[in-house]
Structure formats: structure tokens, C-alpha cells
Amino acid sequence: MQFEVNAHSADKPAGRIRQQNEKLIISAAEQEFSCHGFKGTSMQRVADRAGLPKANIHYYFSNKLGLYYAVLANIIDLWDSTFNELSAEDDPAIVLPRYIAAKIEFSRQYPLASRIFAMEILSGGPHLSKFFKQDYRSWFKQRAAVFEHWIAAGKMKAVDPAHLIFLLWGSTQHYADFAVQIEAALGEESLGQEVYDTATRTLTDIILRGCGIAVD
Numbered sequence: 712m713q714f715e716v717n718a719h720s721a722d723k724p725a726g727r728i729r730q731q732n733e734k735l736i737i738s739a740a741e742q743e744f745s746c747h748g749f750k751g752t753s754m755q756r757v758a759d760r761a762g763l764p765k766a767n768i769h770y771y772f773s774n775k776l777g778l779y780y781a782v783l784a785n786i787i788d789l790w791d792s793t794f795n796e797l798s799a800e801d802d803p804a805i806v807l808p809r810y811i812a813a814k815i816e817f818s819r820q821y822p823l824a825s826r827i828f829a830m831e832i833l834s835g836g837p838h839l840s841k842f843f844k845q846d847y848r849s850w851f852k853q854r855a856a857v858f859e860h861w862i863a864a865g866k867m868k869a870v871d872p873a874h875l876i877f878l879l880w881g882s883t884q885h886y887a888d889f890a891v892q893i894e895a896a897l898g899e900e901s902l903g904q905e906v907y908d909t910a911t912r913t914l915t916d917i918i919l920r921g922c923g924i925a926v927d
Contacts, residue, residue, distance in 0.1 A: 729771070732763070732767065732771060733771055733781075735761050735762075735763070736757065736761050736763070736767075736768055736771055736772065736778070737778075737781055737782055737785060738761075739757050739758075739760040739761035740752070740757045740778050740779070740781070740782050741782055741821075741823040741824050741827065742760060742823060743756050743757050743760060744779065744782060744823075744827045745823040745826050745827050745830075748830065749775075749779055749831075749838065752775065752779075753775070754768050754769065754772075754774075754775055754778070757778065776838070779838060780838070782824055782827055783824075783827065783828055783831065783838070783839070783842075785821070785824055786817070786821055786824035786825055786827075786828055787828070787842070789817050789821065790814070790817065790880075793810055793813045793814065793817075794810065794854060796810075797810065797854065797857050798857060799856070799857050799860035799861070799864075801857075802866065803858075803861050803866050803867050803919075803922065803924055804866075804919065804924045804925060807915070807918065807919060807922075807924070808915045808919070810879070811879065811883060811911060811914050811915050811918065812911050812915070814879070814880075814883035814884070815883050815886060815907050815910055815911045815914070816907070817883075817887075818883060818884055818885075818886040818887035818907070819886070819887075819902070819904075819907050821887070822886075822887035822888075822890055825884050825887035825888055826887060826888050829884070829888045851873075851876075854876060855872035855873055855876065856872075857872075858870075858872035858875060858876070859872055866924075867922040867923055867924050868922055868923030870921070870922055875918075875922070878918065879918070882914050882918075883914065886902065886906075886907065886910055890902055893906070
């Protein structure tokens with residue numbers, strides 16, 4: 712589902728420079744929001760980190776809330792774009808490993824955005840109220856219905872679709888949200904590609920076997 716962003720007027724021409732600047736600003740905002748939270752972050756701090764005049768930040772994002780929405784929308788759209796690809800006609804033995812791998816990769820590439828989303832949820836989701844009201848329950852039921860169809864078709868064992876989805880979300884996002892804990896446990900200064908690859912293989916094996924899906 713789509714998370715609408717109040718970034719700025721939509722009638723400005725989109726070009727390569729605009730896209731580069733927006734990417735730079737959002738990256739700087741992710742670092743600021745992850746370190747200082749929504750209240751502790753200012754547009755000036757984002758501008759300083761991005762190396763741009765504050766006026767440039769306001770050109771692309773009218774206010775701090777719009778910029779915060781853009782950061783949240785970036786990760787939500789990535790997560791949802793992958794999840795929306797699941798369909799009743801698919802073979803879960805093929806698409807679930809693909810989905811798990813994609814979510815782990817998002818955790819590797821966008822850990823700050825994932826942590827900001829987690830912090831927002833932990834604080835009660837005050838800035839996500841519109842997102843959760845935008846037919847969110849209907850969207851979730853449609854995703855769960857895909858798993859119900861697979862169960863009815865005998866493609867997987869009868870597990871609760873909602874809690875399976877929660878497991879998929881939580882287990883894959885864990886590698887972004889709790890990276891510091893994982894690094895400490897493994898004695899690593901930072902998580903390397905091998906850790907993410909091992910996580911992908913392990914989660915895929917456990918989840919597919921738990922769903923009664925044959926694993927090669």
C-alpha cells in the first residue's frame with residue numbers, strides 16, 4: 712500500500728539533479744532522525760549534514776514533518792513493493808525465499824530507515840496514524856489471503872497467516888533494528904555480507920520447513 716508523503720508541491724519538474732538532492736537530503740535526515748529522534752532533529756542539522764543551505768532543504772521538503780514522512784515512506788514503500796508481489800498463483804517455495812532475501816537486503820542497505828520506523832512504532836506511531844488508517848487492515852487481509860490460498864491449495868501446511876507475516880517482518884528487520892546486539896554477540900565491529908547471507912539461508916530454511924515446504 713502507498714504511504715503518501717507531504718514533501719512539497721508535486722508540480723516541480725523531476726530531474727537528475729532533483730533526484731540526487733532528494734536522495735542526499737533523505738540520507739542526511741535518516742542519520743539525524745536515527746540519532747536524535749523526531750523532536751531532536753532540526754532542518755538546520757539536516758542541512759549541515761547534507762552540506763546544503765537550509766533553503767535548499769525547504770525547497771524539496773516544506774517542513775520537518777514532510778521530511779520525516781519521506782524517510783518513513785522510503786522504507787515502507789520498499790517493504791511493501793516486495794510484499795505486494797506475492798500472489799495466490801505463486802509457488803511459495805519460490806517466492807518466500809525471494810521475499811526473505813529481499814527483506815534481509817533492505818536491512819543491510821537501509822538500516823537507519825528501518826530503525827527510525829521501529830522507534831516510531833515503539834513511541835506509539837504518532838506520525839503513522841494516517842498510514843494505518845489508509846485501508847491498512849484491508850491491505851493486510853489481502854496479503855494474508857494469499858497465504859490462505861496457498862494453504863487451501865496444499866502448497867503449504869496450515870499455519871496462521873497473520874502470525875507468519877509478523878514472523879517474516881520481525882525476523883528480517885531484526886538485522887537492521889538490532890544490529891548492535893548482533894555485532895556484540897558475534898564479536899564483529901560491523902555486519903559483513905557473510906552474516907547477511909547466512910541469515911538469509913537460515914531464516915529461509917527454518918521458515919520454509921515450518922510451513923511444510925520442501926527445502927532443497
